[in-house]
Amino acid sequence: MYTCFDKKVVAITGAANGIGKATSTKFAENGAHVMILDRDQENGEAQSKELTNQGYSAEFFCTDISQHQEVETTTAQIVSKYGAIHYGFNNAGTTGAVNKTENVELDDWLKVINTNLNGVWYCMKYQLKQMSQQNFGVIVNTSSISGLHGVRNQAAYSASKHGVIGLTKSAALEYAKTPIRINVLCPGWTETKMGQQGNVHDTDPRFLSDHVVGRSGNTNEIAETVLWLSSPLSSFVNGHAMIADGGRMAL
Secondary structure, three states, X not given: OOHHHOOOXXXXXXXXXXXXXXXXXXXXXXXXXXXXXXXXXXXXXHHHHHHHHOOOEEEEEEOOOOOHHHHHHHHHHHHHHHOOOOEEEEOOOOOOXXXXXXXXXXXXXXXXXXXXXXXXXXHHHHHHHHHHHHOOEEEEEEOOHXXXXXXXXXXXXXXXXXXXXXXXXXXXXXXXXXXXXXXXEEEOOEOOHHHHOOOOOOOOHHHHHHOOOOOOEOHHHHHHHHHHHHOHHHOOOOOOEEEEOOOHHHO
């Protein structure tokens, strides 16, 4: 158990499903006030209700992070009600269509960039304003191992995830002499609803050839990494791209 999160406010985007959902549960179990941000209203409300029914503190905010105004409004609502944002896990993302670079439609390119990169910046912009005022904060952003290498037929996704790493490192340098830390998580293949859209699973030889442990990660494993990066146990870790991929990038 992490006592450091008790009664602290954590904002998690993409918290209705997958890694975000698992992380929201872990933070709640460790005593945090969990703010669930997602544009998936049905599953977001369900996750909030599930946590509160178990006696935890959680609230859902229907928010599309690709829309600047929605992020600004939601952040203001959280601060108005809870008085702070101590931790931010900017995790929401989308894969986009699988297509050669020359064949990618403009709308699809912009959808991926606006969610995966611009959306993270929108969240950081307002989180950092609040964290600067309260003189404390920890942010973890979600990139991917696709932000560390190229991916055929997913140029927008890979470009956006590379961008999140650069954004994180730049912001971490800006706040390095303050009580604010900013890191970025680079998961490998993780069993989530979004991941399954790629139609590659643990039984697929193409998958196994690239994953040295012979399996994908699970959302709880990634969530535990987020909590560690957010906790004082990682107090000297800043501006770091943390890989959680079972060893894939060691190849």
